[in-house]
Amino acid sequence: MRKAGANGAGMREAAVAAVAAELEDAGGKAAGAGAAAAAPALSPLSETLWRDRAGLALLDGDVSARLAWRDLTVTVALGSSGDTQAVLQGLTGHAEPGTITALMGPSGSGKSTLLDALAGRLAANAFLSGTVLLNGRKANLSFGAAAYVTQDDTLIGTLTVRETISYSARLRLPDNMPREEKQALVEGTIVEMGLQDCADTVIGNWHLRGISGGEKRRVSIALEILMRPRLLFLDEPTSGLDSASAFFVTQTLRGLARDGRTVIASVHQPSSEVFELFDSLYLLSGGKTVYFGKASEACEFFAQAGFPCPPLRNPSDHFLRCVNSDFDKVKATLKGSMKTKFERTDDPLERITTSEAMRRLISYYQHSQYYINAQQKVDEMARVKGTVLNAGGSQASFAMQTYTLTKRSFSNMSRDFGYYWLRLIIYIVVTICIGTIYLNVGTGYSSILARGACASFIFGFVTFMSIGGFPSFVEDMKVFQRERLNGHYGVLPFVISNTLSAMPFLILITFASGTLCYLMVRLHPGFMHYLFFVLCLYASVTVVESLMMAIASMIPNFLMGIIIGAGIQGIFMLVSGFFRLPHDIPKPFWRYPMSYISFHYWALQGQYQNDLKGLMFNNQDDELPKIPGDYILENVFQINVNRSKWLDLSVLFSMIIIYRLLFFIMIKISEDVTPWVRGYIARRRVQNRRQRRAELAAVRSPSLRGYVVDAAILTADHP
């Protein structure tokens, strides 16, 4: 592969050949029933790339992931009442290398919660008890130790499939890995996921038609298998796909599993063909185990429990039919409305309710050999202490992550029409409107107020329009959150790259519209005055962008974010010194500190000075002496002329840094502090609720006892 890397085509062919050999190998293993499970060796491609290149050469022995969980219980705190709900109750099971385990169950049965509990991604209000062991040791899977493919395909719509995977490779593979090898790994992954035909097609967004839903799913999986993780979690990888795409995706997952990986996927309603591809089945209902064992033996289990799968019925449909208590409600509704008659059949499910069937199946499982086998296997897995697999996440340096993210973000911004290009057009249009309204404003008496109003509109409303970028920021944040949770890169490279990639566009927008405005309105002549004006506009727009990014990191809902952003800017505008003169703004709160926090205030103060200082204005009457700009600044606009306008500009630039720092801090807070606080509040509420209940019980019990004693006395007195 190293030799083939010399030219692109040869490299791709080499990658294709390597993967083909790998898949052939996997196919061969799959052919021998259970052979892969017994011998979960890595294929040559994965072995070399994962072990040597992912910096794991020091690991000795088996690098496969054996996951076991015992008595896993998850309780969630509901709302502010302190009520709790047991979402998972005492689950025990295991997943082994070389196998694919399907988590199945009706909607709300706890599949995603089990997946999250195993992957260490539970919500802050969810409390876990029991043990999760990875290779016999307590698992620590947060931030990238295991790959997790979420239900939504949060991808960058403007990039092609190949670019998406290539950027991801550069973000995570070690810097010293030769470029050709990285590219070979990318091409190999494309082949492995069957994405060759759409490799150069864009993912697609609101204005770009892109790849299909099934292909998007496969791209999401490709991104996570790039680093050859030993453990792969997938939340509903086949949801929303047609049967052919679902079969393809599951077949690919089976191939990955046969390559020595441990694959666990929650699945909704698999077709019979898809179901046959699973090695193990974990069937849940109401958070309890209905069945855990080989998928191929599930039919036998159901038959033994008294619920045989009727001929011509898809086994997975039958299992789900037996454990979905919603069928009781549906039947009751249909019977009530006389819309249907239920004929007598041999199907036991027609004779008893589904809730009863569920109860019997759960009880049968708990006394079955399947349960005993699972317990024994978990005990055995807990005894064998294997390799510590916590080497997930990025192997790339900080500089490489920052560079790659900047490049990727810049490509996205330049290709997405809605990100900056649309804004550039709107800015130019609005600037032409301003330019024509204040055209050649001059130095007449009326132009004093016109200049003030023009500056106020530019630094108030024009900068406000930057809020339009918020939906794009929210999309960026979604991609960041997915990648961050999987440990693809750090927070700082993201913040820096976001700042750097936006810079050329903001310079273009503000300099183009600023120049147009300056020339049309004929603001104070002179290059330094022009430079100050456009720099001030650039700084103000960048501050708004930074503010909106900080909001997007906390509030990822674009409607709410826009409302909050607009509210904050409205307040800042109000204290900028135009709508109410600085000395007249009420001192407590509005002047100190609000007007000083408002970037509009600094921008206006600077621009007023930049525009008026040094000019002479006509008086009301032409015979009266001209009015110097300095006098107007001090007496009309209440500006401190002794403060340099450059100081105002430097405050604005400092604000950019402060808001970017705020953006970084907010991400860190929402990552580390918010879950902790939410968890703490949820725990306190649950504790308070329990305490209240205990107190109530203590108050009630004596009266009850008293009632019993009184009744006994009465009976004795009156036999």
Ligand SMILES: Nc1ncnc2c1ncn2[C@@H]1O[C@H](COP(=O)(O)OP(=O)(O)OP(=O)(O)O)[C@@H](O)[C@H]1O
């Ligand atoms: N953090 C949480 N807070 C409150 N309730 C939760 C939380 N997590 C899960 N639940 C509840 O637990 C139950 C199981 O949810 P889960 O998402 O695991 O089910 P599921 O089987 O994956 O469902 P679906 O197939 O519809 O995605 C649901 O009733 C859900 O509302």
